[in-house]
Structures are given as structure tokens and as C-alpha cells.
Amino acid sequence: xxxxxxxxxxxxxxxxxxxxxxxxxxxxxxxxxxxxxxxxxxxxxxxxxxxxxxxxxxxxxxxxxxxxxxxxxxxxxxxxxxxxxxxxxxxxxxxxxxxxxxxxxxxxxxxxxxxxxxxxxxxxxxxxxxxxxxxxxxxxxxxxxxxxxxxxxxxxxxxxxxxxxxxxxxxxxxxxxxxxxxxxxxxxxxxxxxxxxxxxxxxxxxxxxxxxxxxxxxxxxxxxxxxxxxxxxxxxxxxxxxxxxxxxxxxxxxxxxxxxxxxxxxxxxxxxxxxxxxxxxxxxxxxxxxxxxxxxxxxxxxxxxxxxxxxxxxxxxxxxxxxxxxxxxxxxxxxxxxxxxxxxxxxxxxxxxxxxxxxxxxxxxxxxxxxxxxxxxxxxxxxxxxxxxxxxxxxxxxxxxxxxxxxxxxxxxxxxxxxxxxxxxxxxxxxxxxxxxxxxxxxxxxxxxxxxxxxxxxxxxxxxxxxxxxxxxxxxxxxxxxxxxxxxxxxxxxxxxxxxxxxxxxxxxxxxxxxxxxxxxxxxxxxxxxxxxxxxxxxxxxxxxxxxxxxxxxxxxxxxxxxxxxxxxxxxxxxxxxxxx
Amino acid sequence: xxxxxxxxxxxxxxxxxxxxxxxxxxxxxxxxxxxxxxxxxxxxxxxxxxxxxxxxxxxxxxxxxxxxxxxxxxxxxxxxxxxxxxxxxxxxxxxxxxxxxxxxxxxx
Numbered sequence: 001x002x003x004x005x006x007x008x009x010x011x012x013x014x015x016x017x018x019x020x021x022x023x024x025x026x027x028x029x030x031x032x033x034x035x036x037x038x039x040x041x042x043x044x045x046x047x048x049x050x051x052x053x054x055x056x057x058x059x060x061x062x063x064x065x066x067x068x069x070x071x072x073x074x075x076x077x078x079x080x081x082x083x084x085x086x087x088x089x090x091x092x093x094x095x096x097x098x099x100x101x102x103x104x105x106x107x108x109x110x111x112x113x114x115x116x117x118x119x120x121x122x123x124x125x126x127x128x129x130x131x132x133x134x135x136x137x138x139x140x141x142x143x144x145x146x147x148x149x150x151x152x153x154x155x156x157x158x159x160x161x162x163x164x165x166x167x168x169x170x171x172x173x174x175x176x177x178x179x180x181x182x183x184x185x186x187x188x189x190x191x192x193x194x195x196x197x198x199x200x201x202x203x204x205x206x207x208x209x210x211x212x213x214x215x216x217x218x219x220x221x222x223x224x225x226x227x228x229x230x231x232x233x234x235x236x237x238x239x240x241x242x243x244x245x246x247x248x249x250x251x252x253x254x255x256x257x258x259x260x261x262x263x264x265x266x267x268x269x270x271x272x273x274x275x276x277x278x279x280x281x282x283x284x285x286x287x288x289x290x291x292x293x294x295x296x297x298x299x300x301x302x303x304x305x306x307x308x309x310x311x312x313x314x315x316x317x318x319x320x321x322x323x324x325x326x327x328x329x330x331x332x333x334x335x336x337x338x339x340x341x342x343x344x345x346x347x348x349x350x351x352x353x354x355x356x357x358x359x360x361x362x363x364x365x366x367x368x369x370x371x372x373x374x375x376x377x378x379x380x381x382x383x384x385x386x387x388x389x390x391x392x393x394x395x396x397x398x399x400x401x402x403x404x405x406x407x408x409x410x411x412x413x414x415x416x417x418x419x420x421x422x423x424x425x426x427x428x429x430x431x432x433x434x435x436x437x438x439x440x441x442x443x444x445x446x447x448x449x450x451x452x453x454x455x456x457x458x459x460x461x462x463x464x465x466x467x468x469x470x471x472x473x474x475x476x477x478x479x480x481x482x483x484x485x486x487x488x489x490x491x492x493x494x495x496x497x498x499x500x501x502x503x504x505x506x507x508x509x510x511x512x513x514x515x516x517x518x519x520x521x522x523x524x525x526x527x528x529x530x531x532x533x534x535x536x537x538x539x540x541x542x543x544x545x546x547x548x549x550x551x552x553x554x555x556x557x558x559x560x561x562x563x564x565x566x567x568x569x570x571x572x573x574x575x576x577x578x579x580x581x
Numbered sequence: 582x583x584x585x586x587x588x589x590x591x592x593x594x595x596x597x598x599x600x601x602x603x604x605x606x607x608x609x610x611x612x613x614x615x616x617x618x619x620x621x622x623x624x625x626x627x628x629x630x631x632x633x634x635x636x637x638x639x640x641x642x643x644x645x646x647x648x649x650x651x652x653x654x655x656x657x658x659x660x661x662x663x664x665x666x667x668x669x670x671x672x673x674x675x676x677x678x679x680x681x682x683x684x685x686x687x688x689x
Contacts, residue, residue, distance in 0.1 A: 103650060104650045110667055111666070111667070111668045111678075111680065111681030112669055112677065113669070113670035113673065113677040113681060114615075114616075114619075114670030114671040114677075115671045116612065116653040116655060116656075116671065117612070117654060118653055118654070119639070119653075119654040120605065120639060120651040120652045120654045121653075123607060123640065123646055123654075124646040124647060124651070124652075127646070149653070
């Protein structure tokens with residue numbers, strides 16, 4: 001199994017892992033160890049948060065205590081701010097894993113009266129580092145020095161000295177700076193911190209804000225060069241990298257039931273592949289959410305965990321609606337097999353949504369995920385923007401072999417073919433189920449067909465599907481002379497056929513009976529003729545015998561008479577002359 | 582606190598000098614020595630009898646740098662009278678020092 005791995009250590013420079021989700025992947029292992037890294041960004045972009053998390057994780061997870069030199073906030077403020085990320089700075093300070101040093105520079109207090117240097121800062125920093133054996137230092141933000149100290153020439157010289165000093169001691173430093181008009185930082189910090197530069201961006205696009213991160217430069221290491229969206233969430237920062245730049249995820253052959261027997265049959269008899277991505281699209285009211293929920297229900301029945309991401313209805317509403325078709329999801333939630341995450345699509349940008357999904361999936365480890373619907377999320381975006389981000393999510397899910405169902409609303413069933421509106425997204429999907437409402441004879445009935453199912457033979461039939469109190473079921477659609485019949489026309493037709501069939505059977509039975517009767521009649525005729533024949537034969541025999549006897553008697557009589565008349569006269573030769581007396 | 586040199590005309594230790602000054606240095610560098618020399622001279626000239634200088638060597642006691650927020654060296658901190666004033670540099674610019682200490686120069 002080809003392992004997707006970071007570049008082997010011997011080839012790349014040593015790195016200090018950040019422990020921040022996704023950042024280590026982008027930077028190929030973390031920030032350069034023993035060297036300074038510049039973190040630039042506009043106000044509120046998240047620099048301090050990232051720097052803090054870098055230190056905290058370094059101390060807690062990698063055994064590298066750190067010093068946080070803050071020039072703007074004080075330690076109380078910082079502690080309060082990062083508590084929202086779930087980090088307890090006070091505890092870390094008490095455990096001597098972290099030192100928070102607030103350096104306050106008040107311009108009005110300072111009067112310059114001659115030559116000086118910043119040895120005081122060095123001493124303070126050195127003291128803090130030595131007190132806990134720190135290997136990481138954050139300077140947030142050095143630009144306060146520029147604002148506080150009047151002579152920048154001295155300051156710049158000292159900064160150069162500072163970074164040399166840090167490098168000599170093998171400290172991995174993280175320096176924050178605000179983005180300048182034309183340069184990476186307002187005061188040109190990038191001159192001194194040239195080994196690794198990362199920018200954070202916080203922009204608003206169509207009323208929705210997205211945060212992005214980009215590795216501008218990284219000397220001595222390969223790195224992801226794109227902009228990556230990131231999220232400041234409840235457990236720190238998460239960056240969403242494209243986890244598979246190569247398409248090398250596995251293709252499991254196990255099949256997973258959709259929860260609807262008829263649908264499983266349409267899909268080669270067994271359902272979809274595990275790890276497949278399924279798109280269920282259709283006009284409003286066609287039953288997409290029900291199918292999505294059915295997948296999830298089936299997974300829970302198998303004892304697997306599942307997550308349902310809902311972007312239109314609340315969790316309660318979904319439970320109620322599914323109960324009406326006989327699907328009770330509440331017990332699965334109680335058992336801890338199902339999680340329903342409902343949120344408004346306009347709450348955050350598409351990338352942030354995907355990141356939250358990412359996080360939820362990583363922490364809950366489900367086997368089946370349903371996103372219902374995905375069309376809301378991609379509302380204000382063009383296809384070029386949506387596709388890469390969706391691709392990231394799908395890639396990640398495939399890597400984990402999680403079967404995913406996306407429902408998508410298509411506009412109307414009339415004018416444009418529903419297939420057109422989904423072309424971009426559909427190429428990422430392995431299986432595409434199209435739901436359509438079929439209108440005829442004054443009623444609309446639901447139909448479903450499998451537009452594509454990669455890797456398996458699937459039915460090309462349009463089938464009607466019913467949602468009623470005991471669940472979802474699929475029925476064969478009737479193809480009559482007028483075309484496809486669904487709903488009550490179908491039931492009418494079926495009834496007609498049934499009646500016709502019955503009549504035919506009755507006819508047949510009747511004919512059989514008739515034939516039987518005739519056969520009996522003929523047989524009896526034969527019997528009587530036979531009897532006649534026999535009697536005729538008997539009579540004939542009798543006649544023949546009688547005639548013979550008569551001839552015999554006549555001769556006898558004649559002979560007798562001849563004898564009586566007295567001899568001489570010879571009897572007339574008769575045929576019995578031979579015969580003696 | 583190491584070398585504490587108190588200089589007061591009157592020998593009474595009961596009077597607390599009006600000006601409490603602390604000079605932070607980092608070892609015996611040229612700048613530190615210059616600063617100290619300058620400071621002594623300025624104080625003798627303009628604050629005779631009313632000052633007290635403390636010399637703090639940060640190389641020996643680094644933890645004290647945090648208390649007074651010392652970044653630059655040498656730094657002169659006027660602790661009394663309030664408010665606290667900080668003057669950075671080797672104190673060669675006498676005018677600036679006096680402005681910084683908020684001391685009226687004594688015209689000789």
C-alpha cells in the first residue's frame with residue numbers, strides 16, 4: 001500500500017511541527033526549526049491565534065516549551081482570548097511549559113538621550129527562555145517596537161542582531177506583522193525574517209467571509225503554494241489542504257445497502273460501493289431528503305456510525321418528517337450512532353462549511369455521510385470555485401472510505417434538463433440518482449432512475465417510487481401504449497389487466513370442461529357401437545350354424561327317405577356322396 | 582540590588598530624597614560607564630542633595646527587567662516623583678535628560 005508520506009527527513013531541513021490540523025501537511029512538516037518564520041496578515045486575520053496555538057501545541061504535544069513575548073495585549077487578555085479555543089494558558093504557565101511576557105512600550109514615556117541598544121530586551125528574552133528551557137518563541141508583534149522607539153536605524157540593527165541571536169540559540173521563532181500597503185509587512189520585517197513567510201487573509205465575498213492562508217515562501221523546503229481556507233474553530237485552527245494531490249485512494253468492492261430494497265436491485269442488486277459518492281438530484285418535492293435519510297438509517301441498522309449534515313431543516317424537523325414515512329432516526333441518535341448537524345448555509349463560507357464537516361467527520365468517524373442539500377452551499381459561487389473545494393471534501397471522504405450522499409435541488413422539471421444543471425458537480429460523483437415527478441392524468445407521481453453508477457451494472461428502467469407510512473418502496477412502472485403510466489393510471493391499468501387475466505382463465509376452464517363433456521359423449525357412442533358390432537357378430541355366427549345344421553338335416557332326411565323307398569334307386573348324387581351312411 | 586550609592590549633602594538618613602533614580606545597565610560596557618558618569622554629573626549639577634541613584638546590572642539580575650519594562654540599555658528610570666519617566670540612551674544629551682526628568686535646569 002503506497003503510503004502518502006511527508007518528504008523523508010534527510011532531504012528536507014529540520015522542521016518544528018506545529019500540530020495545527022492541516023498546516024503541517026502544507027508546510028511539509030511544520031515551520032523551519034531553529035529559524036524565524038514571519039506570519040503576516042491584516043488585522044483580525046488570526047495571527048495571534050495561530051502563534052498561540054503553535055506555542056501551546058509545541059509545549060503540550062512536542063515537548064518544546066515556549067515563550068510568548070507580547071507587545072500589544074497583556075497576558076490576561078491573551079489568556080481570556082484563547083480560552084475560547086479550549087486552551088488553558090494559566091495551567092501551562094504554572095506547569096512551566098509556557099512563559100508569557102508582556103513588553104509594554106509607551107512612546108510618551110521614552111526620551112532618547114544618546115546612544116543605546118536593546119540589550120534589555122535580549123536579557124529579558126534570554127531570562128525567560130532559560131527559565132523553562134524554551135525552544136519556541138513568539139514575538140507578537142515586533143511592529144510595536146517601531147511605533148514605540150523613535151530611532152528606527154538602531155531598531156533595525158538590533159532586530160538583525162535579535163534574529164541572529166535567536167538562530168544561534170536554535171530557537172524556532174514566530175514573528176507576527178501586519179500586512180503593509182505594498183509590502184508584506186508595514187515596517188519591512190520580511191528583510192530580517194526571510195526563511196519562511198506565511199500570510200493570513202480574511203476577506204469578504206458576497207457577504208460571506210472566508211479565511212485563507214498561504215505559504216508565500218519557504219526556503220529549503222517544498223510546500224503547498226496555493227491559498228488554503230482555514231477555520232478558527234472550537235479546538236483551534238484547522239487548515240484544509242488538498243489531501244490527495246495524487247488520486248490514489250483505494251476502491252473497495254464491498255457494497256452498501258441504500259436502505260430501499262428496490263433501489264438496491266436497480267444498482268446491480270446489492271447497492272452502492274462503499275466509499276462511493278452518490279448524487280441524488282431532483283426538483284423540489286421529489287423525495288431527495290428521504291433517500292438521503294434512508295442511507296443513514298440503513299447504516300445505523302448495520303451498526304455503523306453516520307452523520308447527516310442538514311442545511312435546510314433543523315434536526316427536529318428532519319426527525320419528524322422521516323417518522324412520517326416510517327423511518328425513526330431518534331433511537332440511533334440516542335445510541336450514539338447518528339449525529340445530525342444542522343446549520344444555515346449563509347452562516348459561513350463554503351470552505352468553512354467544508355472545514356466544519358471535515359472536523360465533524362474526523363472526530364466522529366462515521367461510515368456514511370449525507371449532505372442535504374449541497375445546492376444551498378454553492379448558491380453564490382461559480383462552478384470553478386465550487387468544484388475544487390467539493391473535490392477536497394470528496395477526496396478526503398474517499399480516502400477514509402466513507403460512503404457519501406449529496407442531495408441537490410435542480411430547478412424545475414420543465415425547461416432545462418435536470419442533467420444539465422449538475423454537470424460540473426456530477427463528474428465528481430460515482431453514482432447519480434435522478435428523481436423526477438411524472439405528471440399525467442391530473443396527478444404527479446415520483447419516479448427515480450439511475451443515471452450513472454460507475455463500476456456496476458445498473459438498471460436503465462424508470463421506476464416509480466412511493467413514500468407512504470411504512471416506508472419507501474419502488475414499484476415497476478407500467479409501459480403501456482400511451483407510454484409510462486404511474487400512480488393511479490398504473491393502478492387502474494393493473495386492475496384492468498388483472499381482470500382480463502381472470503376472465504381468460506375462466507374461459508379456458510370453461511373450454512376444458514366443454515371438451516371433457518364431448519369426449520365423454522363420444523366415448524359412450526363408441527361403446528354402444530361396439531356393443532352393436534358384437535351382437536351382430538354373434539347373430540352371424542348363429543345364422544351360419546343354423547344353416548349348416550339345416551343342410552345337414554336335409555341330407556339326412558333325404559338319405560333316410562331313400563332307404564325307406566327301397567333300394568335300387570340310387571339317391572341323387574349329392575355333395576355328400578362321399579359321405580357314407 | 583547591588584551597588585547602591587546614596588549621595589546626600591545632609592547626613593540624615595531620615596529624609597527621603599525627592600528624586601529616586603534607577604539606572605539599568607547591562608554589564609560594564611562603554612555605554613554603561615558613560616551613562617553613569619553623565620548621570621552623576623547631571624545630578625550633582627542640577628539636583629544636588631535631592632537625589633538617590635540605584636545602579637542595576639541586568640546581567641546579574643535579569644528578572645528585574647520585566648518590572649520596569651526595560652527594553653533598551655542603558656535606561657534611566659525616574660521612580661520618584663511620580664509619574665514614572667524613562668530615558669533611554671547614554672545620557673549624553675543633557676538637555677534632553679533634564680526634560681525627561683522634568684527638572685528645571687539650574688543656570689550657572
